[in-house]
Amino acid sequence: MRLRADAVLFDKDGTLFEFGATWNAWGREALQHLSEGCEATLLALAEAARFDLETQSFRADSPVVAGTNREAAACLASVLPGRSASEVEAYLEISGAEAPLVEAAPLVPLMAQLEALGLALGVMTNDAESVAHAHLGHAGIRGVFDFIAGFDSGFGAKPDPAPLLAFADRLGLAPGRIVMVGDSPHDLTAGRAAGMQTVAVLTGPIAADSLAPLADAVLPDVGHLPGWLTAI
Template sequence: MTAPANRRDIAGIIFDKDGTLFDFHTTWADWTRGLLGALAAEHATSPEILARAVDFDLPTGRFLPGSPLIGATNREGAELLAGAIPGADAGAIEEAIRLTSAAAPLAAAVPLAPFLTGLSARGLKIGLVTNDTEYGARAHLTSAGVLAHFDFIAGYDTGHGAKPEAGALLAFAQQMGLAPSRVVMVGDSTHDLIPGRAAGMHTLGVLTGIAKTADLTPYADDVLPDIGHIPGWLDA
């Protein structure tokens, strides 16, 4: 892939959703606890058994750093949980995840409307690429009041593949008429940054997810506390 151009030539920006636009723990801890409790009650099993299957700490309500749910698609998460429940239907669990996650309470990493308005004022095209469903992504952006700010939205089921594949990132560049070298991919995990590098894009890590600076640095041009520091990074 072509090496990224100077950051002053950036004309497009792609965001991950969970852990990037929205703080990961604050948004998903209570929802995950509720999901595990509901599945345990439905299938007469223990929430602790399900929590161990996905590396979720029930007493603290925190995802462990190695949790396979981090960066997973709904289908992948459903299959992990179904594997811990004898006779469970992964498809039914996937549908439960799709519907309940779309209504999860959101905790924005920064006030999103003014932040995104500022990026648009710079002439930047704005995209979202998530391993959530496109349905869930649109529901969350609508709930946050920022759906109209996005020129491109792709979930794992949109047709471009799931991260860490680079298909959706390249689809954004193509649809916006931009060389990948003029795009920056922003995310909180290596699942976001690895495809950004593979696509020949700039990559920015943020610390509003599970990963630490040391985890992201090998794959990121820079690591920022949160997305609110991006305008300063663009101007540096």
């Protein structure tokens, strides 16, 4: 069977896991924790994180959506006198590892299907690598990936293409034979810059019209990926 690619590199949040269902509840709890019961501090944290307290959800322009864990921590620490960014980052990493995961599609059978097609698989997230390992482990799929990297793995962070090219180098594949799958412009911009094919999924907070110009295809979720890969 002919395939469009030899490998798939996934973003994590908003791609393998539904962004809102996984992170909105965590976000409200994290802001409450950091505010220590002060309403004014909670409001300031919500504004810094671009978290809508009425809808209990992150806005599409939130640094939590596509930025690194370190960038999100710096935004929050800027309104927390006496709390360093490194302290906030450590809290986000520890609490984030226990976020209530909601899979964007049944991941165990999906990964089995992709492996059966002979595809190499990887994950590159702007979250911390330790959190990526924890989440993939909770989902029962950590062992299927040839490459798992976070913003702190030494390769850089999206939208820089360097971590994507590190995946290509690890596999010894031409970037053009790899598909980058993500839910944000950061993912797709990095993929395009790396010379990879790009697929957008709509399980994050960013609308299709913002993703389509950067994508070779826009899919409802990662469960539709095998059909696209085999439709030549």
